[in-house]
Amino acid sequence: MSSSSGGARPRVLLVSAYRWLHTVRAALAAREAGFDVALLAPVGHPVGTLSWVETVGSYSALRPAREVARVVSEERFDLVVPVDDLARAAAFDAYAHPALSAEGADTLRRSLGAPGTFPQRGNRYAVAQVAEANGVPTPSTRPVADDGELDAALAELGLPVVLKADGLMGGEGVRFARGSGEAHTALRTLRRQPRLRNVVGGFVRDDNPNYLRPFLRRPPRHVVVQPLVAGIEATMTAAAWQGELLGAVALQVVSAAYPGGPAAVVSTLEHPGMLDSARRLIAALGISGFCGLDFFLLPNGEPTLLELNSRATHTSHLAAESTGPLWGLLAERITGLAATPAPRTFATGQPIALFPQERLRDPGSTYVGTEREDVPVQASEVVDLIIEWSARPIPSLLGRAQRRLAARRPPRPPGPAGAAAVTT
Structure with missing residues (x-):
C-alpha cells in the first residue's frame, strides 16, 4: 500500500x-x-x-x-x-x-x-537471457562488439539478420542485413558515436537538448544481432505491481507511423501466449508500473519476444473490454478502491486508429473522423491541445528564448482535486 x-x-x-x-x-x-x-x-x-x-x-x-x-x-x-x-x-x-x-x-x-x-531492463542481450531462462520464446540473440564477433555470430545464426543497438529509439537503433557486407556496415553505423554537426543540427532543429547528452558523455553502444524473424507485428502494454501482472492490452499492428516506427493503427487481440510471456518476464524482473513488450506472431500463432520497454508506451491509455483501464488497475492497487471504469473500451479485433498518429501519417485516412479513431471526445481541452501541437511549427530562436524565460516564473498550481478541468 x-x-x-x-x-x-x-x-x-x-x-x-x-x-x-x-x-x-x-x-x-x-x-x-x-x-x-x-x-x-x-x-x-x-x-x-x-x-x-x-x-x-x-x-x-x-x-x-x-x-x-x-x-x-x-x-x-x-x-x-x-x-x-x-x-x-x-x-x-x-x-x-x-x-x-x-x-x-x-x-x-x-x-x-x-x-x-x-x-x-535497458539491455537487449540481458533481457533476451532472462526471457530464455524463464521459458519466454525469443530469437537467438548474440552480443557483438567488433567484426570478429559479428562473423562468429553470422556463422552461427545465418543470414538475413537484424542488428539492434541499446540507447537508440525506434528505427534509429535497428538495421536489417541480408549479406555479410551489409551486416558489417550496420555494425559500424550503430556503434558510431554521433558527430558534432548532427548533434548541433538536431538540437537546433528540434529544440531538444537531449541530443547533447550522448555526445558529451559518449557512452559505449551495445549491439546485438538476431536472425530475421518473419511474422505479424504485435505489441502489448502491461501494468504490473512488484512482479505481478495486473492486466495487459495486446494489439496487432495494422500500420506504422513510418517504417520501423510506432504503430498508427492497431487492433486488439486476446492472445494467451503473449499474456503468458508477459507474466513470466514481469515476474522474473520484478517489474512495477508499466512496460511494453513487442512480439512477432509466427505462422503457427506462437509469439516470439523482440523487445521489452520498461516504461509507459504510447498505448498505455487504451482499455480493452476484457481488462479495463491499465491506469485504473494501478490506482486500485495503490488505494485499495475499485478502479474507475474507462470512458471508452475496445472490443477484440476492433481496429483502432491512434490519435494523433494516424492523422499525422495520413490526413486523408479513412479512419480519421470515424468512431474507429481514438479521439478522447470526453476531454475537449486535450483534443484541442493535441491538434494545436500537431500543427505547431518548430519555434524560432526568439520563441525558444521566450519559452525558457517564461519557465523561470513559478509553475501554475493545478486546480482542485477532481475539479472539472475538461469538458465532458
Whole structure:
C-alpha cells in the first residue's frame, strides 16, 4: 500500500525527456483513473499547459538522474512513471544517486520494482537471457562488439539478420542485413558515436537538448544481432505491481507511423501466449508500473519476444473490454478502491486508429473522423491541445528564448482535486 491515506487521491509523477504528445494521453488516462498528475519534463512540454497538471521541475538533459532524485525526495508521490527511454534511464539511475532520500528510494522501488534488475531492463542481450531462462520464446540473440564477433555470430545464426543497438529509439537503433557486407556496415553505423554537426543540427532543429547528452558523455553502444524473424507485428502494454501482472492490452499492428516506427493503427487481440510471456518476464524482473513488450506472431500463432520497454508506451491509455483501464488497475492497487471504469473500451479485433498518429501519417485516412479513431471526445481541452501541437511549427530562436524565460516564473498550481478541468 502506498502513502495515500484518509481518502486522498493518489499522486503520480510523469517523467518525460521529450515533448512527445503521447504523454498527453497518458496524463489524461491517469487523471481519469483518479490520480492527481504532476510532471517533470523539458521546458514548454504540452502536458504542462493543462490546468490540472502540476509542473514540479524541469527535466535536465545533462543531469537527469539528479533532478529525478531531487524531485522524488522533496515531494510525495504514490507512483513515478517514465514515458520514454531516456526518462526510464534517468529514473533507474536516480535510485543510486546520492541526492536520493530514503523516502525517495521507497517511492522508486514501489513505482519501478526490483532495483537489482534495473541494469538488465535497458539491455537487449540481458533481457533476451532472462526471457530464455524463464521459458519466454525469443530469437537467438548474440552480443557483438567488433567484426570478429559479428562473423562468429553470422556463422552461427545465418543470414538475413537484424542488428539492434541499446540507447537508440525506434528505427534509429535497428538495421536489417541480408549479406555479410551489409551486416558489417550496420555494425559500424550503430556503434558510431554521433558527430558534432548532427548533434548541433538536431538540437537546433528540434529544440531538444537531449541530443547533447550522448555526445558529451559518449557512452559505449551495445549491439546485438538476431536472425530475421518473419511474422505479424504485435505489441502489448502491461501494468504490473512488484512482479505481478495486473492486466495487459495486446494489439496487432495494422500500420506504422513510418517504417520501423510506432504503430498508427492497431487492433486488439486476446492472445494467451503473449499474456503468458508477459507474466513470466514481469515476474522474473520484478517489474512495477508499466512496460511494453513487442512480439512477432509466427505462422503457427506462437509469439516470439523482440523487445521489452520498461516504461509507459504510447498505448498505455487504451482499455480493452476484457481488462479495463491499465491506469485504473494501478490506482486500485495503490488505494485499495475499485478502479474507475474507462470512458471508452475496445472490443477484440476492433481496429483502432491512434490519435494523433494516424492523422499525422495520413490526413486523408479513412479512419480519421470515424468512431474507429481514438479521439478522447470526453476531454475537449486535450483534443484541442493535441491538434494545436500537431500543427505547431518548430519555434524560432526568439520563441525558444521566450519559452525558457517564461519557465523561470513559478509553475501554475493545478486546480482542485477532481475539479472539472475538461469538458465532458
